[in-house]
Amino acid sequence: MSFDFAAGDTQATFATGRSAAFQTGTTAGTIVFLAQTGSMSDQRSVSIAAAPVAFGSALASRSQGGIEVQVAGFDNTRTAGRLSFTFYDNGGSPVSPGAIAADATMAFAQYFSGSSLGGNFLLRAVFPVMGDTAGIVYFQAVFTNAAGSSTTARTALR
Numbered sequence: 001m002s003f004d005f006a007a008g009d010t011q012a013t014f015a016t017g018r019s020a021a022f023q024t025g026t027t028a029g030t031i032v033f034l035a036q037t038g039s040m041s042d043q044r045s046v047s048i049a050a051a052p053v054a055f056g057s058a059l060a061s062r063s064q065g066g067i068e069v070q071v072a073g074f075d076n077t078r079t080a081g082r083l084s085f086t087f088y089d090n091g092g093s094p095v096s097p098g099a100i101a102a103d104a105t106m107a108f109a110q111y112f113s114g115s116s117l118g119g120n121f122l123l124r125a126v127f128p129v130m131g132d133t134a135g136i137v138y139f140q141a142v143f144t145n146a147a148g149s150s151t152t153a154r155t156a157l158r
Helices: 105-114
Strands: 029-037 040-048 054-062 066-074 082-088 100-103 120-128 138-145 148-151
Touching: 054 138, 066 138, 082 120, 105 120
Parallel strands: none
Antiparallel strands: 029 040, 054 066, 066 120, 082 100, 082 138, 138 148
16 A cells, blocks of 8 residues: 655655555454655554454255255354354244254365455355254354354344
8 A cells, every 4th residue: 555755744645645444354363564665664563363253144044855054254263163053943942953063174174275265254054854844933053263152143044
């Protein structure tokens, strides 16, 4: 990002004025800012802390033979692994068999190693259902990464 610094100025001027916005992205780590003018330079670092998975959206739809769940979010540690999905009936009680656990560590590791999207992801999971899916009205998911666990909002099926 370029800036102007004229003789006598005490602050740099960017194209947008006396300040410039930047976006940290979706990966934990350290951002290093280096400003150089002529033979003078200065450097500052900003640390982006590791955080539990953050969710952008959660959707679910039913079909005759099952339920499809889609969860979009980002994992700035890129270490998501343990997942848990719970489905609920209209009264708010968990549907048998209760929480369905899965270890997706290898799948997330493979995805993140080949992705140029930082920690962004879209997970799609299909759960087969024996019998009528009409009694399942909500779902909730828990994602765990190296920084902790986070839970989606309880989401109504479409």
